[in-house]
Amino acid sequence: MPELPEVETVRLGLQPAMEGRKFLRVEQRRPDLRFPLPERFSERLVGRRLLSLERRAKYLVGVVEGGDILAMHLGMTGRFDVTTSKRAGQPGEFAHAQGGIPAHDHVVFHMEGGARVTYNDVRRFGFMLLIPGAERETHALFRGLGVEPLGPDLTPEYLALRARGKKADLKAFLLDQRVIAGLGNIYVCEALFRTRLNPTKSASVLATKTGLPNAHTQRLVPEIRAILQAALQAGGSTLRDYRQADGALGYFQHSFLAYGREGEMCQAPQCKSLIKRRVQSGRSTFYCPTCQK
DNA sequence: AAGCGAACCTGGCTGC
């Protein structure tokens, strides 16, 4: 479930269980996720405190006592479940007590305070790395990332400068984490629908010839912020049964206007067109061919 | 150099 609002929701769910607490035990049930898990993973965490759990783009960034950064990415299907002793006896707990380890539970952090934090990832596109704290800004994972869409750096001026002369289509441009870090397929579709911009247009429509913002950029930037904020408020979007760390479901998926609505009537006032689906950058784009010019 | 498609992996759903 992981675009920015989902990752941030996960972070908020994990914070009370992990932040300021020591790792008591780390179970690693396979050698790798997308990448090999860190050398001596358990030894480098156990006995240390997680000083803070932060987020950059779609990464969870844990600052570990002693200097390491625990960088975690959820890929497509990564999720965390938090179980505390108070919740013992719930369905997952029961299955566990029966002796079965749920499929795809790959890593379990046993935290001081009694929380068991389980990382589950069916497709294993997610990963965990330990990187020296000194490399927090310079490490390849973070170096090339673009601006945080909810921070002060995403401005029409910035976006216009980056879009100037770009031939890639708007969809690919907004998905590019080197430009804006945290948008994914859903929120790009939704932001473009709400801004009435056609995803197949060249990104250069966001800038004047000299790289200055135009009316499109001025509408798009606030729309990106608004949709992410709204999704955040709703606890993110839940597709295919995924849950927040506390077991709750996000509900922003009910607010999608375009994503996943192929063949349905466009919801814009007066518009009688049907939402279309096409593939761009290998991903489904949902859009209204009439509203989005 | 930018900009594509393919690859990574598993599972759910659709249609024959």
Next chain:
DNA sequence: TGCAGCCAGGTTCGCT
């Protein structure tokens, strides 16, 4: 019922 084919919230690699 079985099986092939398509699809899925992301990122990276390698080829034009």
